[in-house]
Amino acid sequence: MSAPLFDRVAIIGIGLIGSSLARAIKAEGLARTVTCADANPEHAERAKALGIVDAAGTDPAEAAAGADLVMLCVPLGAYGDVAAAIGPALKPGVIVSDVGSVKQAVIRDMAPHLPEGVHLVPGHPVAGTEKSGPEAGFAGLFPGRWCILTPPPGTDEAVTRKVADLWRACGMTIERMDPAHHDRVLAITSHLPHLIAYTIVGTATDLEDHLRQEVIKYSASGFRDFTRIAGSDPTMWRDVFLNNREAVLDCLQRFNEDLTALQRSIRRGEGDALFDLFTRTREIRQGVLEARQA
Ligand SMILES: NC(=O)c1ccc[n+]([C@@H]2O[C@H](COP(=O)([O-])OP(=O)(O)OC[C@H]3O[C@@H](n4cnc5c(N)ncnc54)[C@H](O)[C@@H]3O)[C@@H](O)[C@H]2O)c1
Numbered sequence: 078m079s080a081p082l083f084d085r086v087a088i089i090g091i092g093l094i095g096s097s098l099a100r101a102i103k104a105e106g107l108a109r110t111v112t113c114a115d116a117n118p119e120h121a122e123r124a125k126a127l128g129i130v131d132a133a134g135t136d137p138a139e140a141a142a143g144a145d146l147v148m149l150c151v152p153l154g155a156y157g158d159v160a161a162a163i164g165p166a167l168k169p170g171v172i173v174s175d176v177g178s179v180k181q182a183v184i185r186d187m188a189p190h191l192p193e194g195v196h197l198v199p200g201h202p203v204a205g206t207e208k209s210g211p212e213a214g215f216a217g218l219f220p221g222r223w224c225i226l227t228p229p230p231g232t233d234e235a236v237t238r239k240v241a242d243l244w245r246a247c248g249m250t251i252e253r254m255d256p257a258h259h260d261r262v263l264a265i266t267s268h269l270p271h272l273i274a275y276t277i278v279g280t281a282t283d284l285e286d287h288l289r290q291e292v293i294k295y296s297a298s299g300f301r302d303f304t305r306i307a308g309s310d311p312t313m314w315r316d317v318f319l320n321n322r323e324a325v326l327d328c329l330q331r332f333n334e335d336l337t338a339l340q341r342s343i344r345r346g347e348g349d350a351l352f353d354l355f356t357r358t359r360e361i362r363q364g365v366l367e368a369r370q371a
Pocket residue numbers: 089090091092093094095114115116117120137150151152153155158159176177178179201202203204205206207208209210211310313317
């Protein structure tokens with residue numbers, strides 16, 4: 078148990094990430110009180126019943142009133158409405174942060190609604206699963222993973238450090254980034270892989286009925302991994318693609334060019350080109366595994 082970093086934390090959106098954070102805050106004693114608001118009353122009630130928050134309701138302004146830290150854990154498309162709702166209820170000096178998978182859009186949508194004297198420190202714990210809702214969360218989601226903070230220029234250093242301390246106490250390693258750079262990096266490492274999974278599972282299931290059955294029957298290995306990713310929350314991922322359009326489209330353009338080159342190698346029987354690429358990617362996989370173990 079650590080000493081509480083905050084007197085009162087308000088979590089808006091108590092789904093997978095919000096409830097994982099609530100659990101970690103409770104487990105580590107990082108706040109004296111945790112309140113939450115969720116647009117879905119069943120999620121709010123469930124969070125209270127699970128004992129991961131001290132108070133829960135559906136009104137974000139009520140949850141945010143009097144908090145020292147307000148953490149937005151809602152889909153990206155809801156940020157503008159939530160920020161407009163909590164703006165008038167925020168106490169001076171409060172820190173407003175978030176966990177959204179895209180950072181430029183978050184700043185664009187939240188900043189205009191936050192009164193002067195409020196500190197905005199956007200963040201992104203790069204950890205998740207394909208599941209959603211308060212039951213799906215677990216405090217063990219965060220240890221050993223990266224949390225990227227994107228404080229706007231001029232942000233009080235002590236405030237950024239406090240948000241970093243929270244995620245560090247949850248077991249994460251902190252990195253700071255410019256929001257545009259964050260969005261470009263995540264477009265290739267997270268958003269494009271999801272787009273590919275959604276596409277391949279969609280393509281496979283669009284095939285005629287008998288083949289569809291075979292897809293399920295033989296989905297024991299590679300394809301099964303794609304179905305896990307493609308089972309991710311539709312609202313969350315719709316909002317990711319709508320809010321990181323430019324970076325995703327740029328990655329997709331390059332991906333299409335590389336895929337076309339691969340297609341040509343297969344058609345021309347260029348075994349060396351295929352072998353060289355697969356050797357290079359195997360080395361990258363090894364590097365990823367080693368980085369995880371380090
Ligand atoms: N799932 C992941 O792997 C992952 C990882 C890192 C960051 N994120 C980011 O975390 C955020 C939440 O994702 P999640 O996976 O926890 O989703 P989730 O669906 O599990 O939870 C979102 C919660 O927000 C609630 N909600 C929706 N609109 C709302 C509104 N207007 N006001 C209040 N509550 C509202 C929903 O009812 C739900 O309980 C997203 O911005 C996402 O980009 C997700």
